[in-house]
Amino acid sequence: MAAMLETRDLTKRYATLTALDHLNLSIPEGAIYGFIGPNGAGKTTTMRIVTALLKPSYGEAWVAGHEVSREPKVIRKLVGWMPDTFGVYDNMKAWEYLDFFAASYGVPEVRRRQQIGELLDLVDLGNKRDEYVMGLSRGMKQRLSLARTMAHDPQLLILDEPASGLDPRARIELRELLKELRALGKTIMISSHILTELAEMCTHIGIIEAGKLLVTGEVNQILASLQPHRTIEIHVLADAERAVELLRHLPGVRDVRLIAAAPLPPTTVPGTAHEQIVSETQVEVLPGIVPRQAVLVDYVGDDGGLSRMLHQLTVAGVPVVHFAGQVSDLEDIFMQVTRGVTQ
Amino acid sequence: MSWLSNSQPVLVKELRGRMRGARAFVILTIFLLVLAVPTTLLYIAVASTVQFDQFNAGQTIGKTLFLGIVTVALIQVLIVVPGQAASALTSEKERETYDLLISTLLPPWKIIIGKLLAALAYALLLIVAVIPFMAVSFFFGGVTVLEVILALVGLVVTVVLFGSSGILWSVIMRRSLAATIVTQAVSVGLLLGLPFLVFVAGVLIFRDFPPPAWTSSAPFVYLWITALSLHPFIALGASELYLQQGETRLFFPAGENPLVPFVPFEAGNGVNFLIPHPWLLYTLEAAVLSTILIALSIRLLRPINEGPTRPRRGKGAPKKV
Ligand SMILES: Nc1ncnc2c1ncn2[C@@H]1O[C@H](COP(=O)(O)OP(=O)(O)OP(=O)(O)O)[C@@H](O)[C@H]1O
Ligand SMILES: [Mg+2]
Numbered sequence: 001m002a003a004m005l006e007t008r009d010l011t012k013r014y015a016t017l018t019a020l021d022h023l024n025l026s027i028p029e030g031a032i033y034g035f036i037g038p039n040g041a042g043k044t045t046t047m048r049i050v051t052a053l054l055k056p057s058y059g060e061a062w063v064a065g066h067e068v069s070r071e072p073k074v075i076r077k078l079v080g081w082m083p084d085t086f087g088v089y090d091n092m093k094a095w096e097y098l099d100f101f102a103a104s105y106g107v108p109e110v111r112r113r114q115q116i117g118e119l120l121d122l123v124d125l126g127n128k129r130d131e132y133v134m135g136l137s138r139g140m141k142q143r144l145s146l147a148r149t150m151a152h153d154p155q156l157l158i159l160d161e162p163a164s165g166l167d168p169r170a171r172i173e174l175r176e177l178l179k180e181l182r183a184l185g186k187t188i189m190i191s192s193h194i195l196t197e198l199a200e201m202c203t204h205i206g207i208i209e210a211g212k213l214l215v216t217g218e219v220n221q222i223l224a225s226l227q228p229h230r231t232i233e234i235h236v237l238a239d240a241e242r243a244v245e246l247l248r249h250l251p252g253v254r255d256v257r258l259i260a261a262a263p264l265p266p267t268t269v270p271g272t273a274h275e276q277i278v279s280e281t282q283v284e285v286l287p288g289i290v291p292r293q294a295v296l297v298d299y300v301g302d303d304g305g306l307s308r309m310l311h312q313l314t315v316a317g318v319p320v321v322h323f324a325g326q327v328s329d330l331e332d333i334f335m336q337v338t339r340g341v342t343q
Numbered sequence: 344m345s346w347l348s349n350s351q352p353v354l355v356k357e358l359r360g361r362m363r364g365a366r367a368f369v370i371l372t373i374f375l376l377v378l379a380v381p382t383t384l385l386y387i388a389v390a391s392t393v394q395f396d397q398f399n400a401g402q403t404i405g406k407t408l409f410l411g412i413v414t415v416a417l418i419q420v421l422i423v424v425p426g427q428a429a430s431a432l433t434s435e436k437e438r439e440t441y442d443l444l445i446s447t448l449l450p451p452w453k454i455i456i457g458k459l460l461a462a463l464a465y466a467l468l469l470i471v472a473v474i475p476f477m478a479v480s481f482f483f484g485g486v487t488v489l490e491v492i493l494a495l496v497g498l499v500v501t502v503v504l505f506g507s508s509g510i511l512w513s514v515i516m517r518r519s520l521a522a523t524i525v526t527q528a529v530s531v532g533l534l535l536g537l538p539f540l541v542f543v544a545g546v547l548i549f550r551d552f553p554p555p556a557w558t559s560s561a562p563f564v565y566l567w568i569t570a571l572s573l574h575p576f577i578a579l580g581a582s583e584l585y586l587q588q589g590e591t592r593l594f595f596p597a598g599e600n601p602l603v604p605f606v607p608f609e610a611g612n613g614v615n616f617l618i619p620h621p622w623l624l625y626t627l628e629a630a631v632l633s634t635i636l637i638a639l640s641i642r643l644l645r646p647i648n649e650g651p652t653r654p655r656r657g658k659g660a661p662k663k664v
Binding site: 048051052053073076077081083085086087088089090091092096099100101103104105106108109148152 | 345361
């Protein structure tokens with residue numbers, strides 16, 4: 001696969017601060033590249049350089065083989081950029097918003113007419129065509145903004161935190177939308193500081209911290225290389241200490257941690273550990289519910305060992321109500337990787 | 344419309360917003376009301392004083408109305424245009440659409456021209472709306488077609504000049520408020536500061552009588568009228584006075600129609616070089632200045648910004664997770 005975006009030693013210095021430090025990343029054509037890092041890591045800076053809005057202090061970046069600062073015009077045609085803020089023009093309707101940007105990219109009016117309808121349908125805003133942009137909800141604005149980035153049919157979409165401020169449902173919708181875009185042949189670079197938000201939909205990820213790229217590559221490979229162990233989450237109604245003692249001596253168990261108040265089973269909310277925090281607080285307020293205790297087990301081994309583990313617990317009479325591998329393994333990777341650098 | 348929206352999306356976008364609904368109608372109505380009130384008062388005042396002189400009554404009324412209308416319209420556009428222009432790009436910065444705008448394929452000159460025309464839209468609308476008013480005074484007599492044309496040219500030129508200044512400040516500044524204040528300060532500086540400076544210079548130079556001989560020399564006279572003609576009211580007022588003396592040539596000998604202080608030397612003392620009609624000089628100067636201002640704006644509208652142009656508001660200091 002040819003690289004749609006490539007940077008070599010990309011560096012950006014502000015007065016005293018090095019926002020980007022010799023960044024080398026490569027995004028193959030057709031990929032959904034998750035660009036993950038904490039606040040201030042340099043995600044926006046990278047994206048602004050790649051959209052030819054900011055000059056790097058050092059280094060180069062290519063989009064589809066065109067060097068960014070030498071051919072900004074070509075880059076603008078190739079790249080659709082969605083900033084981390086949504087600029088609102090007052091007194092402007094949704095279709096006019098798209099019409100303006102399409103026209104600014106030189107799309108002739110005849111094409112625009114048809115295209116605006118298609119774009120609005122794609123982002124599910126077909127019925128908001130004549131509504132004022134200012135009156136749209138945040139999620140709708142975000143989607144309109146996404147439609148805007150595609151007004152000139154770019155090959156590479158650069159989306160800066162498109163999911164921030166969206167509710168879980170809107171996030172899932174966004175995820176679906178991005179998959180559709182990928183099916184249309186677009187390459188997508190998407191930033192976030194929440195790893196799990198991107199985990200499912202990305203084909204590649206890069207983790208950046210303090211201007212340095214810590215890891216980059218295919219999601220599966222990174223998962224494999226960074227995850228020698230699995231974390232099993234076990235909820236019990238009582239006897240947690242006994243369970244911990246018992247688990248410690250089982251084969252393949254590296255570490256056992258006890259967490260006082262367990263959240264409700266993660267089946268109620270799809271997705272991430274963050275969303276479960278919502279249900280965690282509910283535990284205490286709901287009367288008549290026996291509080292659970294959670295045990296986290298770091299485990300190396302196969303599924304047979306897991307099944308034996310569960311068997312041992314039940315035989316010993318521990319009231320197990322939940323036994324599952326944690327879904328937020330990417331979050332672990334993230335913590336693992338970033339911890340490595342800051343220490 | 345199709346051609347316009349393809350070639351000038353910025354202008355179309357701005358006009359869609361500005362001319363939407365009752366807004367333009369209301370603003371134009373206010374413009375014309377403000378214009379009508381002093382005009383009516385002027386009419387009443389003049390009409391009551393000219394009753395004894397039936398023969399010239401129509402002409403006097405027509406002329407007075409015309410001058411009143413042009414003056415009020417000029418003041419109106421000078422108030423409206425800089426404000427509109429000064430927020431042209433700062434409003435994009437404030438709404439965080441600026442980066443989006445300059446990262447489109449629109450070349451800077453198209454953005455600037457689109458913004459300028461949009462900022463002039465209300466003023467141009469007003470100027471068009473003023474034409475029927477002028478026609479009324481025209482039919483009273485006493486006003487020539489040339490005067491009407493010159494008044495319109497003067498208005499348009501003034502609007503473009505002050506609008507360009509507003510656009511430049513809008514490109515330079517980050518906030519609309521700051522850009523508006525600076526633009527208005529520059530406007531006031533020109534409108535009040537220039538006459539003041541010329542007055543002070545005049546007092547110093549013409550202290551003695553007779554004034555020094557070099558004040559009748561071509562370089563000094565040209566410098567003097569160039570400075571004075573930068574002022575729309577002085578230039579257009581002087582033009583009007585020349586026209587009343589029947590001077591309609593574009594260039595004419597300075598000594599033939601003395602107009603002190605516009606041409607500051609005594610008539611008939613042998614100086615007889617050509618000077619341009621004040622309105623012509625004003626138009627030329629305004630055109631040159633506007634071109635410079637617009638070119639500078641285009642130059643400074645950086646498609647690529649190198650340094651910190653974005654206020655890091657909202658997020659505060661970046662924090663580690
Ligand atoms: N215009 C600027 N002037 C000075 N420093 C800046 C400027 N823009 C960014 N920085 C600094 O560069 C670093 C990287 O900023 P950047 O906006 O790229 O981070 P980010 O990864 O996008 O963070 P976030 O998740 O908060 O959006 C930060 O430390 C920031 O303070
Ligand atoms: Mg950012």
